[in-house]
Amino acid sequence: MIDNHILAPIFIQLFVAIIQLIFWRKTITQRYLSIGGSIIGLLVAIRLFSRVYEGGILTMNAANWDAPFGIVFVADTLSVTLVLLTSIAALSVSLFSSVGLSRQRMLYGYFPIFHFLIMGLNGAFLTGDIFNLYVFFEVIIISSFVLMTLGGRKAQVEGAVKYMAMNILASTFFLTGIGILYGLTGSLNMADLSLKIQEVQNKSLIGITSCFFIVGFGIKSAVFPLYYWLPSSYHTPPSAVAATFGGLLTKVGIYAMLRVFSLIFIPDDFTRNLLLTIAVFTIITGAMGALIKTNIRRLFSYLIVCHIGFMIGGIGMFTKVALMGTIFYLIHDIIVKTNLFLIAGLIRQLRGSMDMKKLGGLYRDYPKITLLIAIVLFSLVGIPPLSGFWPKIYLFQEAFTQEQYFYVFGLIVGSFVTLYVIAKMWSEVFWKQPDNEQDIDDRFEPMPLYRKILMVLPIGILALTTLYIGLNAETIVHVADRISTQLIDTSAYVQAVLGTK
Amino acid sequence: MKSAILQTATRYLLPILLLFSVFLLLRGHYYPGGGFVGGLVASIAFVLHSFANGTKATMKILRYKPLSLIPIGLGTAACSVIFPLAFGLPAMTGLWLEEPIPVIGMIGTAIFFDLGVYLVVIGVVLTILFTIALEE
Numbered sequence: 214m215i216d217n218h219i220l221a222p223i224f225i226q227l228f229v230a231i232i233q234l235i236f237w238r239k240t241i242t243q244r245y246l247s248i249g250g251s252i253i254g255l256l257v258a259i260r261l262f263s264r265v266y267e268g269g270i271l272t273m274n275a276a277n278w279d280a281p282f283g284i285v286f287v288a289d290t291l292s293v294t295l296v297l298l299t300s301i302a303a304l305s306v307s308l309f310s311s312v313g314l315s316r317q318r319m320l321y322g323y324f325p326i327f328h329f330l331i332m333g334l335n336g337a338f339l340t341g342d343i344f345n346l347y348v349f350f351e352v353i354i355i356s357s358f359v360l361m362t363l364g365g366r367k368a369q370v371e372g373a374v375k376y377m378a379m380n381i382l383a384s385t386f387f388l389t390g391i392g393i394l395y396g397l398t399g400s401l402n403m404a405d406l407s408l409k410i411q412e413v414q415n416k417s418l419i420g421i422t423s424c425f426f427i428v429g430f431g432i433k434s435a436v437f438p439l440y441y442w443l444p445s446s447y448h449t450p451p452s453a454v455a456a457t458f459g460g461l462l463t464k465v466g467i468y469a470m471l472r473v474f475s476l477i478f479i480p481d482d483f484t485r486n487l488l489l490t491i492a493v494f495t496i497i498t499g500a501m502g503a504l505i506k507t508n509i510r511r512l513f514s515y516l517i518v519c520h521i522g523f524m525i526g527g528i529g530m531f532t533k534v535a536l537m538g539t540i541f542y543l544i545h546d547i548i549v550k551t552n553l554f555l556i557a558g559l560i561r562q563l564r565g566s567m568d569m570k571k572l573g574g575l576y577r578d579y580p581k582i583t584l585l586i587a588i589v590l591f592s593l594v595g596i597p598p599l600s601g602f603w604p605k606i607y608l609f610q611e612a613f614t615q616e617q618y619f620y621v622f623g624l625i626v627g628s629f630v631t632l633y634v635i636a637k638m639w640s641e642v643f644w645k646q647p648d649n650e651q652d653i654d655d656r657f658e659p660m661p662l663y664r665k666i667l668m669v670l671p672i673g674i675l676a677l678t679t680l681y682i683g684l685n686a687e688t689i690v691h692v693a694d695r696i697s698t699q700l701i702d703t704s705a706y707v708q709a710v711l712g713t714k
Numbered sequence: 715m716k717s718a719i720l721q722t723a724t725r726y727l728l729p730i731l732l733l734f735s736v737f738l739l740l741r742g743h744y745y746p747g748g749g750f751v752g753g754l755v756a757s758i759a760f761v762l763h764s765f766a767n768g769t770k771a772t773m774k775i776l777r778y779k780p781l782s783l784i785p786i787g788l789g790t791a792a793c794s795v796i797f798p799l800a801f802g803l804p805a806m807t808g809l810w811l812e813e814p815i816p817v818i819g820m821i822g823t824a825i826f827f828d829l830g831v832y833l834v835v836i837g838v839v840l841t842i843l844f845t846i847a848l849e850e
Binding site: 217220224227228230231232234235237273274275276277 | 781782784785788789792795796798799803804805806807808
């Protein structure tokens, strides 16, 4: 079914960014535009989700060129779910950044670039053409370079150099892979590729090509041994930026892996073992890194790496149950990780520091905010019935069925370390009495009420979403079930793109 | 460093280069050229002017900041992309007028997309170069 509505999430972000460029240096107007644009974006995403969920896969041939010759945009359940989650996260981040950022950063175009970044994310989720996916990856990384260096502190530039070097390397691998794939099949349309790749005689060359994609997407989603750029760059930009990066950017790599490995390279035994090994090492190295960090944001950065491993393992097992676990975890992770970095920003406002040794007494001074944060931290750890608990059931179940005890070991280590570091952080930041009271630099207390509300509201929105995912898990399981069915049996996707032939 | 030869040459070269850039822009649909190349040539014309007469003089003849060209260009290109939606066609479909217009030729949505690219390229190149030049 052809539908122009698919492009709406992309174009709304584009037009918001263009209008904000017209209001260059008028930061107040840009703030209103950003929040308004994000609300419209969310409404459009909800509408697109409900249409796809009820009516099936929608496609749109750009420029009216028939697939597989033109560029196709495809909205299946996986794409629209991620677009919806991105829109929720984007709304929260744009609310938070309207008060949580220095005016200096806004003057140099923070808001337009932020909306270009969200445009790139929505585009990457919705496109059905592998080269177009690469183009949207480029839009994402160029915007993220700007966001990361905006402000120009020395630590930021240092982090950005590592980030940029690794991401350009990732793009090179990705592009080389696309080149070989095009040489083998003569097509770039993902649905068309999934049919043509079966006719290629040289199976070993396909295996090697898939390694290019594993390396490319692996760097982007920060898996072992290519993860080190993430913890050394994500703690440098302001929290609002780190929230977008931590919540969304690494997940694009996971999305691309899900798409490419379900449609084009169906994982064989070698790829499965490779992915599972990578997953376990990613979990363990992420967990070990998180154990020794005292800066909250560095700690959260290592937790991102750790939890990426859970999802990679699900892709590695590649059965319906395992993919359900991965997708449920993806849904949970985007919301929770975005929220964690916003919370880090809030703690910085409350105490003027993000070092756990200097923090303390937050529960005594701000009991209500602490309660809100507790919901998020508990669902990150996966306390039943909150959202982090449900996907692990599926992952454990499938790992036992396939007798992947190495991965089970990884899951257990990852979960316990997460529990331990969060409990440690809880006692240090919220319960402990601060060492010397006069060092506390509370920038939150003197703020006017509306600024306080704008700062806590996004965390509340995301915490409510987390609660919804956890307490209404049945709905999410239905969505994950539908997505994993479409990923295992791609004939519906191929038929929607290429028509009935 | 101001040279009389360069200043005199620039006075004649600036309009010729700008005309050439428009020629490249319009030629781009079927032959080598297009908005990107045209925009580069146009911005080179202004860069040459700033070499000969100083950056301040160039900013004076431009009147507006080159930065303001970026949203105008992006807006033009984006509008040409969504224009076909009004006719119920998929986005980015090329729509053309029935009759050719003298000199320019056939007018379609593609020319507006290229015009947008042209403006964005001029805006970006001049913003970057002027920022570097004024730092010194």
